[in-house]
Amino acid sequence: MDFAxxxxxxxxxxxxxxxxVAEALLISPSAVSQQIAQLxxxxxxxxxxxxxxxxxxxPAGQRLADHAGRVIGVLAEAKTDLAELKKTIAGELRVSAFPSVAASLIPPTIRAMSARFPDLATIFEELEPDDSLAAxxxxxTDVAVVDDLTTSASLSETQVEMLHLLDDHLHVLLPHDHPLAERPHLTLPELATERWVLDTTSATYADVIxxxxxxxxxxxxxxxxxxSFEVVRAMVEAGCSVSINPGLRGRDHIGNLRLKEIKPIITRRIFAAFRTGxxxxPAIAAFxxxxxTLATSMTARR
Incomplete structure (x- = not known):
């Protein structure tokens, strides 16, 4: 049977x-349909x-897909074995992460990896957590940065290992001249009469809010x-709305807006995910x- x-x-x-499937494989939907028909x-x-x-x-299709998954898994394991035996860090490493985490964690990590391992090319793709796990x-993808707040799938599945990196707290985003802007922290009921702008890039994140x-x-x-967060920020800056912002976006990304801690704290846990084993x-271990290391230093600076 044809592997592709x-x-x-x-x-x-x-x-x-x-x-x-077409989007994931970078082919047309008609090509996907044709490949299935040929199979x-x-x-x-x-x-x-x-x-x-x-x-x-x-049922036959699902059984064959399960077999295909095991075949692909064996090939991936063989690739890992060879990389481990060579003990060299070179080639290509594919990484995915969602926007608010990617902006903070991915560029400095890629920069550090490039300095240490010039023969390794790290390819990054911005994906929401569920899409990252599917990839x-x-x-x-080889490493996916995900969280436990917006991931609908179980984070304890056997196919994927999770390594906790850090915790991130959600914050209220206010215009700089909002009546509550000088408060050290806010509770959500205090915002019950406000108008809200939701970042719907991830439907799951909007549902969480x-x-x-x-x-x-x-x-x-x-x-x-x-x-997009740029439009969310513009709505809040104009005084049209309030919103909730991940803490990792930080003050560097919000201009003159006010970021206020929520009480009680709403926490999301950030993980690095990779296939079991x-x-x-070496490249995955190094990344x-x-x-x-970066997550630890960020936590220490808080």
């Missing part, structure tokens, strides 16, 4: 839609059920939903070690 077609089927089992011809069994605009793997399971407000006894009055790979 098996990989496409495996991706479909993870990502659920032809469009998502069905090759195996002589129906692998997917087409339901309206969506598809679902048949990790599909062997499309709405859920926190509801747990505090009110539904936030949302007057803006934005797909692959910390034996994760640099992440740990």
């Amino acid at each position: 077609r098996l990989r496409t089927l495996r991706e479909l089992s993870l990502r659920k839609t032809m469009a998502a 069905e011809d090759e195996t002589g069994v129906e692998l997917v059920e087409r339901r309206g605009r969506g598809v679902r793997l048949t 990790l399971r599909a062997w499309q 709405v859920g926190a407000c509801r747990n505090a006894g009110f539904d936030p009055i949302v007057n803006a939903r934005c797909h 692959e910390r034996r790979n 994760v070690g640099e992440l740990q």
Whole structure:
């Protein structure tokens, strides 16, 4: 059976839609459909059920996708074994992280790695945590930086190892002249009558904010939903809204706005994730070690 077609089927089992598979593999949706059809011809069994605009793997399709996952896993393990035996750090390392963490952790880590290992090329892709974990399971990234607040999947799954890096606290973002701007900290009920702007780049993150407000006894009055922090910041700066900002974005990214700690504290835990057993790979071990060192220094400066 053709390996590329098996990989496409495996991706479909993870990502659920032809469009998502096409985006992940950098091919067209029609090419994805064609590869699945060719694999069905090759195996002589129906692998997917087409339901309206969506598809679902048949029992045979899911079983073959599971086999494909094990084959890809064995090849990845062989690659790790060879890298461990060579004991050299070279080639390409693929890394993913979500925006508010990526801006703080990824550039200095890549800079440190480039200085120590000039023969290693680190390739970074900005992905939300769930997408990062999907890319990790599909062997499309080697290290994924994720959190436990916006990740819908279990962080204890056997395919992936998690290494805790640091904790981040969420903060209220206010205009500089807001009546509450001089308070040392705020509670969410104090913001019940405010208008809110939500960063909907990650739907899960927006749901976390709405859920926190509801747990505090009110539904936030949302007057803006934005797909970038720049627009969120502009809405708050103009006095149109308040928002909640990850602490890691820091004061360097908010201009003259006010960042206020929330009481009680809302914490998210940040992890480096990699496939089980692959910390034996010298490049992965070195990158994760640099992440740990940076995270430790950031925690000490707080």
